Amino acid sequence: MTSFDYLTQRQQCLREHKRFRNLVARELDGVHVIDPDGRRLLNFGANDYLGLGMEMRGNQDHYGELSIGNADLDLRVAGGSGASALLSGWTISHEQLSKQIAELEETEAAVLFPTGFAACSGAVSTLAEAGDLILSDELNHASLIDGCRLSRAECVVYPHRDWQKVDQVLQQRRREFSRVWIVTNTIFGMDGDIAPLDCLQEVAEQHDACVIADEAHGTGVLGTDGSGVCDALGVKSKIAIRIGTLSKAVGSQGGFVAAPRVIVDHLINHCRSLIYSTSLAPSAVSAALAGIGEIRTRPERRQRVQKLARQVRSELSVNVTSKLEASVPIIPVIVGTDPRVIEVSAQLAKSGFYIPAIRPPTVPEGTARLRISLSAAHEAEMIDELLVAIRRLL
Known part of the structure; x- marks a missing residue:
């Protein structure tokens, strides 16, 4: 595994100058925060200028009486976190969620981000520095691409x-650079295909490089433990830095980076999308805790969606390169031209099916497609009806 001793040395320097920052898990209680040592302090560190978040967290009855349109206010009761993680926005629940993710990923630590996009762009742009090289897959997600562009490293696609x-x-070219980062999605969101992580990791080991794997579409879906493609391909213990989202299979919102403690501490101290963003709302944290719990204890959910994916791919004759890839619940149906895919999507909507039409620049010219996303919540009859509708139009 790549050595991160250079970060350890930098962090020691920060400690010596009293500039090293930690996330402190505090409890939010209206206008107060409660420190880990039990001190109840008046909170002058949040950005909750009108006190709405504080009221929602501390006075459920008051907000239960409000009516805003037809919205269900249950998820508003907890309010927002009120501040960035390094101020007062890192609560005991945030700490608990980060530990649950680290346990799932079998890493030393994990840190939360407000979105998966922020996790990807922030992690890549912070870790890759001037004098480094990034090797980035040409179909990587926009968040990874932006991270590459924001970094000061040279990038080869x-x-x-x-x-x-x-x-x-x-x-x-390896000798030209201090460090090399191989950046890739594990599952590519528009094609549902899988990165050759085992081969990439072998190359990384041969050339003293580090793989950064974005498991956005893998977390909760693949792997014996539900942690994703790295586990499924047997490289989970070798790929040190893994990024994920809480907004897909986990069923909440937000993102995370799971990595060695030194990497997480580096992000806490230097990653702009973490330091300067308000942390996850408590309701999102609670939902994510429930989602992670389901992933760890209910493997039948992922087994079901994998089975549905294999069925639909087989019925629609969608090519795959492996049995594992056949289990990915993202299924592209290439239509070709933009007008045609819009027409087919509209016809499917008339038949009762929402399947988005994906067009350039999201996908390459001439590959406009329907993107089918399957869920364990889909019933067998729904799948059968979908297949009949697609065959009728194509």
């Missing part, structure tokens, strides 16, 4: 899933 090209570049 390699052909989709082409680990041999990564190896070739490093054979020719």
Whole structure:
């Protein structure tokens, strides 16, 4: 595994100068915060200028009487966190969630972000520095691409899933750079295909590089423990830095980075999308805790959606490169032209099915498609009706 001793040395310097920052788990109680040592302090560190968040957290009865349109206010009761994680926005629940994620991912630590986009762009732009090289898959998510652009590292975009090209570049240029980061989605969101993580990790080991894997579509869906593709391909213990989202299979909102403690501490002290963003709302944290709990204790959910994915891919003759890939619940149906895919999507809507039409620039020219996203909540009859409707139109 890549050594992060250089970060340990930097953090020691911060400690010596009293500039090292930790996340402190506090309890929010109206206008007060309660420190880990039990002190109840008046909170002058939040940005809750009108006191609405404080009231919602501390006076459920008052807000239960309000009516805003037809909205269900249950999720508003907890209010927002009121501040960034380094101020007063890191609560005991945030701490609990980060530990649950670290346990699922089997890493030393994890840290939460307000969105998956913030986690990806923030982690990549913070870790990759001037004098480094990033190798980025050409079909990586926009958040990873933005992270590459925001960093001061040189970035080489390699052909989709082409680990041999990564190896070739490093054979020719590795000595030019202090550090090398191989950045990839584990599952690509528009095609539902899987990165060759085992091959990429082998290349990384040969060239003293570090893989950063974004498990946005893998968390909760694949792996014997539900942690994602890294586990499914047997490289979970080797890929040190894994990014995930709480807004897909977990069923909440937010993102995370699971990594060695030194990496997490580096992000806490330097990652702008973490430091300067209000932390996750308590309601999102609670929902994520419930979602992680389901993933860890109810494997039948992911087994069901995997089974549905294999069925639909087989029925629609969607090509896959492996049995694992056949279990991914993102299924592209390539239509071709923009007008045609819009027409087909509209016809499906008339038949009672919402399947979005995905067009350039999200996907390459000439590959406009329907993107089918399956869920364990879909019943067998729903799948059968969907397949009949698609066959009728295509």
